[in-house]
Amino acid sequence: MRASRLPGSLACFLALALTAAGCGLSGGSGDGEATAGGCKVDKANVGSGALTGDVKGDITFQTTNLKKDFGGYFNGVIAAFEKEHPGTKVKWIDDPGDATFTQRLVADAQGCTLPDVVNINVNTAIALTKNGYLIDLDKKAPDAGEPFVPALWKSSLYADASGTEVHSVLPWYSGGIVQTFNTELMKKAGLDPAKPPTTVLGLFADAEKVAKASGGKYHALLANPQLRIPADWQQMGIKIFSADGKSFTFADDPRTAQWVEAMTKLYKAGGMPRDSLSSTQDPANVFGQGKLVYGPTNPNFLRFIQQNNPTVYKKTGVGRYMLDDLGHTVGAPQYIGTSATSKNAVTAVAFARFLTNAKNQLEWAKDPNVVIFPSTTASLDDPFFQSVKGDDPFAEARKIVASDRKTATADEIALTPGELNAFSAQIQLAMQGKKSAEDALKDAQSKGNELIKQGS
Template sequence: MPSKRGVRLAALAVSVATLATACGLGSADTGKDTSAQGEVKGQITFQTLQLKPTFTKYIEGVIADFEKKHPETDVKWVDIPFEGAQEKITADASAGSLADVVNLNPQFAQALEDKGLFLDMDKAAADVKDAYVPGAWDAFTVAGKSGSFGIPWYLTSEVTMYNKDLFKKAGLDPDKPPATFDELLDQGAVLSEKGKGDFYGIHPALENRFITDLAKQGVPIIDEDGETWTFNTPEAVAYLEKLVKAYQGGTYPKDSLTQDHSKETEAYQGGRIGLFPSGPNFLAIIKENAPKIAEATGVGPQITGDQGVTNMSVMGNLIPKTSKNQATALAFTKFLSNAENQLAFSKIVTVLPSTKDSLKDPYFTGEGDGSVEARARRISAEQIAKAENLVPVQYDQRMTAAVIGQVELALKGDLSAKEALDKAVEAANKITKK
């Protein structure tokens, strides 16, 4: 049985991505931006989201190495559970008592960034900026504001997992998975037709995928000022019409319309769907929960549009201006996310480093042991160079509920695709104005 590290990080990626940014901070004390000048000494607190106990040995090892390099420092690691994390971080921000280094994703960080709570890393960490994948660094920017407010840590980049046995049963080439949206829908339709109710092509997983898929196809999701949602374009309408046709034509399981990513994972593990676009970290979950499905699983590139743009998910570390030891906090953040430490982390769990030099390592460029995991790792690493965090940081749980609710009505035939997207944009803009 495989290590549970991959399972833990897969859960982390999904759980963190669902943290909402709908928090009202009022006039939080933002402190002063000192550009993290000063001596590297004294105590700091580093806060993560549910990394213990799976990654305790690794994190404690990095801390020990940092303290050895800087003998006058003391790094206190605080790990908090997912449950209640949003409330705690929001309360700490309002009270001006955030940890010195806070581990967050861009979507959750945005509400705090917008209030000016964090150091601008374009200034404070300008000396290391070029070491990181540009798309990962830019993930912590805020529309309408200059600067970037976090240092990227680890990344994930979706691949397309597929069941080779079901491909063979459907008469599809098991060595040619889909690479574009049209191919995904076409192959999904063939699988469902041949499955005759025993298995289907794909699961919609709308809340996890719809907006990202529009962005991959060049649909402008929000205006440059980050204030007005714009994803009801003719191109978006045309794509939603394809999804309507797929759903009503039986490509998706009928009971899947309102189901989330966890149900999609269960369906793939159960052999009930043939295609599963998701993070390669889910290969560990499939291997642990469904060994026979894992043996039949192949992997292909991320589904993209005509321009080949790929998406990435980003986790990073941010330093509040309220930190009383910004110099040490910045030094530790740089150390934790340097090429050497990120490469070591990536070798114990299925994630990608955000540093360019790490991605050049043979571990990511070579064929490895020839396993599906090694292939997924290489494909993901190749995609990162042109990948972006395509989902606007303003797209939170409130937006998701409003948008996907209208999309579901379109798939059921209650609204036209254009009506659904017009209503979705209208609802999203009302939320933004609030």
């Protein structure tokens, strides 16, 4: 498992906000009261022993900015649950998901009014689990993980107040990751679109061939390192953090220097536009202009190209993402958590499991207005993902990602904006020949560790 780490600013905010409420999970206090995160709760919500009882009564369900586009779907799920369990009522709240989302959720937790069932991201899951606000599913619903892809379930663990890693959330939907490329430009460079690279450094080697063949008329990749880190490093199996997550270690691995050297060589060879080193150009736009060989890795990008540049879309190839030394891909899904402060935990857990079951996840994934991939094995085995006919790029991507999701984990590493900027600045100096790869990485790591101490 990874050493989970909150971005510094979020960690500081949560530490201050949650201290007043009290942290941790307890089966009971001195006067016999059960507590969770400092809130008085039903004793059945905490401690050992699975939740038991009838599924009935009222609960609150909160999503994040989904009602406008998917109201019909969620209202249907809620209606089906209420029909299956007479006597239940699910009140749906949709948070706008803006910059103050976490603050609002923390305020709810402090006030012991966290929604019974809540849609959260990785960082919020980490914080709420550590402070005792989410139900420990390993104890309260020990069979909850059965429908989910084993690798994803196994890696969706977060530390509680004691430091023990527990399943406090159910993995929900995620985006996929694929290789996309302009097949016509690949052929011009002497590359075979049927054999895309299988490693990160192999991608750079192919990109050098593009540089030699293109004469500057088109390029392989954009140069800004922010587009590639830390994903490339993680895929190469480089240990970015120490085991405790409290310091950076990427500069200690010689493979990171190899990566910087490969980026530098490609940049100098003309495989990347000179003006893209520090720019915020969107690769999707450049690819859509037919001037970039390798496009973005999000399958949703294919929809963008199909709608805006149909000529380029017809030339777009799709391949499995580079597994490299890691052996699988990573990607943080959205999660569904159940509140340890719920006054109706049996119904909350039942609804969370109903929402994330194979049938309901598959139904949403089939919505033509969304490009998402489910977290259950049965959903991914459905013909919708597996029986792909023709050579349509998006259809092919669906099949590739569905297969990939069966081995992908939730171990995606995210850097804070300050860390990403600091690392990129040093690597850009190396790519310009102003520093060696080793010195740039050493300085980047040093600056990163300073930012961690400062709570960047």
